[in-house]
Amino acid sequence: MKKRPTVGEILQAKGVSRRGFLKYCATTASILALPPSMIPRIAEAIENTRRPSVIWLSFQECTGCTESLTRSASPTVEGLIFDAISLDYHHTLQAAAGDQAEAARHAAMEENEGGYLVLVDGSIPLGNPGFSTIAGMSNVEMLKETVAGAAAVVAIGSCAAFGGIPGADPNPTGAVSVMDLVTDKPVINVPGCPPIPMVMTAVLTHFLTFGTIPDLDKHGRPMTFFGTTIHDRCYRRPFYEQGKFAETFDDEGAKAGWCLYKLGCKGPTTYNACATTKWNSGTSFPIEAGHPCLGCSEPNFWDGGGFYEPLSTGRFDSGTKLAGAAAAGVALGVAAAAAGRSKQAKFTKEG
Amino acid sequence: MTAQQDVQRPAFPFHGNVRPIINEVLHAVDRLLETDEATTIDLAGLPFGPGELEYLEAALGTGELSAKLDALGTSRIRETAFPGVWWLEHRNAHDEVVGRYLEITRTPEILSSQDVDIIAGRARLEDQFA
Numbered sequence: 001m002k003k004r005p006t007v008g009e010i011l012q013a014k015g016v017s018r019r020g021f022l023k024y025c026a027t028t029a030s031i032l033a034l035p036p037s038m039i040p041r042i043a044e045a046i047e048n049t050r051r052p053s054v055i056w057l058s059f060q061e062c063t064g065c066t067e068s069l070t071r072s073a074s075p076t077v078e079g080l081i082f083d084a085i086s087l088d089y090h091h092t093l094q095a096a097a098g099d100q101a102e103a104a105r106h107a108a109m110e111e112n113e114g115g116y117l118v119l120v121d122g123s124i125p126l127g128n129p130g131f132s133t134i135a136g137m138s139n140v141e142m143l144k145e146t147v148a149g150a151a152a153v154v155a156i157g158s159c160a161a162f163g164g165i166p167g168a169d170p171n172p173t174g175a176v177s178v179m180d181l182v183t184d185k186p187v188i189n190v191p192g193c194p195p196i197p198m199v200m201t202a203v204l205t206h207f208l209t210f211g212t213i214p215d216l217d218k219h220g221r222p223m224t225f226f227g228t229t230i231h232d233r234c235y236r237r238p239f240y241e242q243g244k245f246a247e248t249f250d251d252e253g254a255k256a257g258w259c260l261y262k263l264g265c266k267g268p269t270t271y272n273a274c275a276t277t278k279w280n281s282g283t284s285f286p287i288e289a290g291h292p293c294l295g296c297s298e299p300n301f302w303d304g305g306g307f308y309e310p311l312s313t314g315r316f317d318s319g320t321k322l323a324g325a326a327a328a329g330v331a332l333g334v335a336a337a338a339a340g341r342s343k344q345a346k347f348t349k350e351g
Numbered sequence: 352m353t354a355q356q357d358v359q360r361p362a363f364p365f366h367g368n369v370r371p372i373i374n375e376v377l378h379a380v381d382r383l384l385e386t387d388e389a390t391t392i393d394l395a396g397l398p399f400g401p402g403e404l405e406y407l408e409a410a411l412g413t414g415e416l417s418a419k420l421d422a423l424g425t426s427r428i429r430e431t432a433f434p435g436v437w438w439l440e441h442r443n444a445h446d447e448v449v450g451r452y453l454e455i456t457r458t459p460e461i462l463s464s465q466d467v468d469i470i471a472g473r474a475r476l477e478d479q480f481a
């Protein structure tokens with residue numbers, strides 16, 4: 001494998017002081033949702049890690065995930081691309097085209113055999129391989145060829161992670177997810193439609209910092225970002241506990257910022273980091289803008305029922321029973337809130 | 352010292368996410384006094400409704416000491432009106448906030464000169480007057 005510079009060496013060459021490096025490590029800890037007590041370990045790891053080669057494959061997708069990533073504030077995607085990773089292949093971002101682009105992919109695979117990362121956005125059609133091809137190759141062929149020598153695969157977005165829109169009923173292209181096809185390599189799922197930019201960069205940063213893949217939940221999602229629900233960390237949660245719900249999008253409750261549960265909020269069953277990481281460089285997130293969570297980071301959310309139907313309508317058929325369901329939720333909610341709060345404890349002693 | 356008592360609760364719906372953080376700060380101050388242990392609270396991991404973070408910052412106010420660090424973008428390090436409670440804000444080269452912390456400590460570590468830099472600085476000083 002070609003010897004690439006460590007991130008420590010890159011920063012040093014740029015004349016970044018030790019103080020600047022400590023700041024970089026502190027913000028890295030924050031991005032990885034690690035406690036500040038981990039900063040010394042991060043510093044040590046970053047100083048000694050060589051930047052990995054990354055190959056990004058785009059299949060049946062809308063480029064929304066790339067759009068989201070390129071709006072990532074911290075670290076900036078340019079920073080990541082130029083300083084921390086070596087992005088050797090990406091249809092939308094690379095300058096090379098045609099044979100030259102394919103040659104770059106093969107060169108990166110050969111030079112970094114066993115050590116490169118493959119990022120995939122979009123689902124893979126199995127119904128007819130001709131539904132989606134790149135350089136005359138079907139998506140499934142290209143995926144198999146590229147992951148053969150990879151260290152790990154990251155499925156970016158709900159389409160790559162779970163099939164997404166292409167895979168929704170009636171799934172006309174026979175779309176499947178990355179983990180349906182890649183079974184002999186670690187697959188990290190970073191779902192969302194699109195995923196939060198910072199979560200995407202954090203997964204890359206984790207690999208870059210520790211050379212390992214993060215702890216994953218049962219759907220292959222990194223626990224640091226998908227370990228708690230939107231509801232666990234929602235700032236409207238105190239209203240949920242008090243049983244104060246907006247009934248329509250323009251009633252007094254909605255104006256007062258009450259809980260959106262009755263308007264179909266899927267926050268209680270959706271694992272994602274929107275409530276704290278937020279969107280648009282930390283500006284706000286859908287619930288803060290007055291709209292319920294759609295549950296976009298959960299498997300098969302497109303087929304999961306109406307966006308504006310309360311979660312409880314699956315179990316109760318009349319609107320009048322909803323109040324009872326919500327009240328029961330309040331009682332359960334208190335225990336869940338305590339658990340959620342202790343889990344979110346990014347409040348750590350420093351040695 | 353600003354009169355933090357003057358900071359009004361926001362006029363918009365207040366969601367009650369600030370008070371628990373104040374409790375964490377109080378516990379951390381006790382720990383600092385009793386065992387000399389510093390605490391860092393990463394504000395990025397905590398839920399805030401509209402205006403609550405701004406309210407927290409205004410309520411903690413500004414104390415006697417503040418510093419600006421220029422390294423990979425600007426950072427502001429400021430003691431709040433409550434001694435031992437520091438507000439740190441790191442920005443990247445594009446001036447976007449990349450980290451916000453409350454440090455409960457006597458001096459935040461990032462203010463100290465670091466050995467690697469001191470050694471490099473000494474060499475430069477010697478060269479300059481060689």
Ligand code: SF4
Nearest residue numbers: 231234259260265267
């Ligand atoms: S139901 Fe939705 S709006 Fe209400 S507290 Fe939970 S996540 Fe927030």
Ligand code: SF4
Nearest residue numbers: 272274293294295296
């Ligand atoms: S709030 Fe819910 S639907 Fe919206 S982006 Fe976050 S997880 Fe997806």
